[in-house]
Amino acid sequence: MSAVLEALASPLEPRVLPQAPTSAPVMPLRMRCSSCHLGGLCLPCGTAVSDVQRLDEFRFGRRKVKTGQTLYREGDRFQFFYAVRSGTFKSKLMLADGREQVNGFCMTGEIMGLDGVAYGSHASSAIALEDAEVCAIPYVQLSELAAGNAGLQQVFARIMSREILREHSLMTLLGSMNAEERLAAFLLNLSHRLKVRGYSAVEFHLRMSRAEIGSYLGMTLETVSRTFSAFQQLRLLEVDKRHVRLIDVDGLTRAFKMRLN
Amino acid sequence: MSAVLEALASPLEPRVLPQAPTSAPVMPLRMRCSSCHLGGLCLPCGTAVSDVQRLDEFRFGRRKVKTGQTLYREGDRFQFFYAVRSGTFKSKLMLADGREQVNGFCMTGEIMGLDGVAYGSHASSAIALEDAEVCAIPYVQLSELAAGNAGLQQVFARIMSREILREHSLMTLLGSMNAEERLAAFLLNLSHRLKVRGYSAVEFHLRMSRAEIGSYLGMTLETVSRTFSAFQQLRLLEVDKRHVRLIDVDGLTRAFKMRLN
DNA sequence: CGAATTGTTGATTCCCCTCAAACTGGGTGG
DNA sequence: CCACCCAGTTTGAGGGGAATCAACAATTCG
Numbered sequence: 215m216s217a218v219l220e221a222l223a224s225p226l227e228p229r230v231l232p233q234a235p236t237s238a239p240v241m242p243l244r245m246r247c248s249s250c251h252l253g254g255l256c257l258p259c260g261t262a263v264s265d266v267q268r269l270d271e272f273r274f275g276r277r278k279v280k281t282g283q284t285l286y287r288e289g290d291r292f293q294f295f296y297a298v299r300s301g302t303f304k305s306k307l308m309l310a311d312g313r314e315q316v317n318g319f320c321m322t323g324e325i326m327g328l329d330g331v332a333y334g335s336h337a338s339s340a341i342a343l344e345d346a347e348v349c350a351i352p353y354v355q356l357s358e359l360a361a362g363n364a365g366l367q368q369v370f371a372r373i374m375s376r377e378i379l380r381e382h383s384l385m386t387l388l389g390s391m392n393a394e395e396r397l398a399a400f401l402l403n404l405s406h407r408l409k410v411r412g413y414s415a416v417e418f419h420l421r422m423s424r425a426e427i428g429s430y431l432g433m434t435l436e437t438v439s440r441t442f443s444a445f446q447q448l449r450l451l452e453v454d455k456r457h458v459r460l461i462d463v464d465g466l467t468r469a470f471k472m473r474l475n
Numbered sequence: 476m477s478a479v480l481e482a483l484a485s486p487l488e489p490r491v492l493p494q495a496p497t498s499a500p501v502m503p504l505r506m507r508c509s510s511c512h513l514g515g516l517c518l519p520c521g522t523a524v525s526d527v528q529r530l531d532e533f534r535f536g537r538r539k540v541k542t543g544q545t546l547y548r549e550g551d552r553f554q555f556f557y558a559v560r561s562g563t564f565k566s567k568l569m570l571a572d573g574r575e576q577v578n579g580f581c582m583t584g585e586i587m588g589l590d591g592v593a594y595g596s597h598a599s600s601a602i603a604l605e606d607a608e609v610c611a612i613p614y615v616q617l618s619e620l621a622a623g624n625a626g627l628q629q630v631f632a633r634i635m636s637r638e639i640l641r642e643h644s645l646m647t648l649l650g651s652m653n654a655e656e657r658l659a660a661f662l663l664n665l666s667h668r669l670k671v672r673g674y675s676a677v678e679f680h681l682r683m684s685r686a687e688i689g690s691y692l693g694m695t696l697e698t699v700s701r702t703f704s705a706f707q708q709l710r711l712l713e714v715d716k717r718h719v720r721l722i723d724v725d726g727l728t729r730a731f732k733m734r735l736n
Numbered sequence: 737c738g739a740a741t742t743g744t745t746g747a748t749t750c751c752c753c754t755c756a757a758a759c760t761g762g763g764t765g766g
Numbered sequence: 767c768c769a770c771c772c773a774g775t776t777t778g779a780g781g782g783g784a785a786t787c788a789a790c791a792a793t794t795c796g
Contacts, residue, residue, distance in 0.1 A: 307643070307647075309647070309651065313651070315647050315650065315651060317643055317646055317647070328636060328639055329636060329639050329640055329643060330636070331632050331633055331635070331636035332633050332636035332637040332639070332640050333640075337640055337643060338643070357625060357628065357629060357632075358625065360622075360628060361621075361622065361623070361624065361625040361628055362622070362623075363622065364618060364619065364622040367618065367621060367622055367628065368618060370632070371592050371618075371631070371632075371635065372592055372593050374592070374632065374635040374636065374639065375589060375590060375591070375592035375593035375635065376593040377639050378589055378590050378593070378635065378638050378639055378642065379590050379593050379594075379598055381639065381642035381643065381645075381646060382568070382578055382590060382598065382599070382642065384646055385578055385642060385645055385646055385649060386568070386570070386576050386578070388646060388649035388650050388693060389576065389649050389690070389691075389692075389693030390570065390574070390576060390693065392751075392752090393751080393752070423773090423774065423775090424774075424775065424776095425774085429650070430650075431650075432649060432650030432651065433752075433753090434752075434753060434754080435774090435775080436752090436753080436754085436775090436776085436777085437751095437752060437753075439775060439776055439777080440752090440776080440777080442775095442776095443776075443777080455760085455761090455774080455775070456774095456775095653783075653784090654783080654784070684741095684742070684743085685742075685743065685744095686742085694784070694785090695784075695785060695786080696742090696743080697743095697744085697745085697784090697785080697786085698783090698784060698785075699743095700743060700744055700745080701744085701745080701784090703743095703744095704744075704745080716742080716743070716792085716793090717742095717743095
């Protein structure tokens with residue numbers, strides 16, 4: 215019986231899935247949150263200074279992951295959250311027919327692995343789309359720390375809740391938008407996240423293939439490509455392979471006219 | 476800028492939305508978890524006995540909600556989770572064009588309102604599809620209690636994580652399944668949840684309209700109706716308005732062939 | 737009872753998937 | 767060096783599945 219049928223119904227049984235070793239090396243380096251360049255982007259966001267000092271008490275291990283390497287695999291035992299320090303990841307899971315379903319892209323400061331808490335094993339795989347580095351946050355230790363610290367606990371709850379909201383939005387997108395609206399929403403989301411991270415909001419390099427975008431947005435790679443071309447003809451953007459320059463952000467915004475909560 | 480664009484990027488700013496009063500009355504009755512008939516279905520699921528006693532320390536208020544009434548509204552200040560004691564709810568949000576997007580149905584024992592934690596206001600509305608009763612769990616108190624109790628905190632984290640998994644599955648459904656697969660998955664999910672609650676797994680009354688099912692599954696009400704008829708012709712089930720009897724569960728299972736994680 | 741809501745079914749349209757072919761840039765090896 | 771391959775992308779042609787528009791039946795409700 216699949217997770218669709220069981221997600222809410224059989225709450226706490228651990229799921230038994232084949233174990234596969236993760237391929238990325240563990241780095242001996244350890245970081246303090248208070249000296250991290252990510253600052254407010256990451257876990258400590260919204261955390262009081264005193265709580266960040268609590269986070270410092272145990273230093274998080276770092277790990278480098280090269281392009282194409284797997285950080286963790288669907289079914290792996292869940293031990294760590296991973297905060298992206300640099301690079302981009304895709305989160306994916308396998309369907310019965312062997313196709314892969316991409317269900318997220320993670321950039322600097324974003325937390326991966328939240329879906330592992332429910333059953334103690336990762337429900338998705340994380341694969342680096344470019345050379346990347348992550349901060350491994352041991353769930354057990356974070357839990358213990360949060361148990362004595364209401365502030366940290368709230369931050370953690372909010373991060374989980376934000377993930378729920380993110381998926382709400384994606385569900386709305388998949389359930390009620392056409393191809394142009396989906397791609398416009400995707401590009402504007404990307405643009406916004408890049409801007410927050412200090413990169414250009416209008417000119418950027420896509421880290422993911424057409425097929426990965428298509429999987430994420432629930433359409434085929436051909437339709438993604440065609441929609442890019444259509445946007446270019448409408449003078450909304452310029453695109454050459456993975457290089458994108460947004461010309462008419464307002465036009466793109468109008469192109470996805472739904473209010474996504 | 477919509478939540479799609481901001482979900483992960485601007486983490487903790489409270490969102491300002493119009494306030495609307497909730498319409499359901501607050502009941503003076505108060506319940507202890509340890510004496511609740513829901514038992515393992517609800518929040519205490521997976522909680523040690525000693526922790527349930529902790530939950531008993533503050534008694535949760537109950538509230539009756541009649542068919543069609545709103546328990547909480549999108550934009551309302553987030554103060555409570557709600558555990559469904561009886562009845563069925565739909566969770567929905569409004570799109571820019573006035574249509575409503577249904578993003579979940581909640582039955583006995585399930586927790587509503589998890590999406591409110593992120594920004595301190597509810598991101599969706601909850602509406603009773605039949606006369607219902609809920610248990611109002613004050614978030615602040617639950618937080619405080621969990622701060623001194625690692626077990627309870629874990630239960631809470633798992634509930635959030637399960638919600639994330641549920642949405643993963645729905646995203647996969649919306650992104651990669653056709654109408655028949657979607658409806659089959661929906662019916663099998665419903666069947667399973669009813670069975671767990673002691674009802675018949677093969678014969679039940681749908682609490683929601685074709686339009687609500689369609690909104691939830693990302694298809695039109697006409698397509699929902701047609702797909703029901705098609706299943707009936709295939710002798711997979713019998714359907715008369717909202718009364719459903721599953722005849723060939725295996726056949727339905729084959730009808731949605733995807734492995735949803 | 738008429739009006740409104742909900743559900744079923746039919747006819748038509750159209751968006752996107754599928755299949756297919758061609759192009760690009762990069763890497764490899766003879 | 768160029769021929770070759772390969773993965774990724776673009777573009778075209780055609781078909782199918784679901785949306786749209788519409789009519790009608792069944793039920794509920796004021």
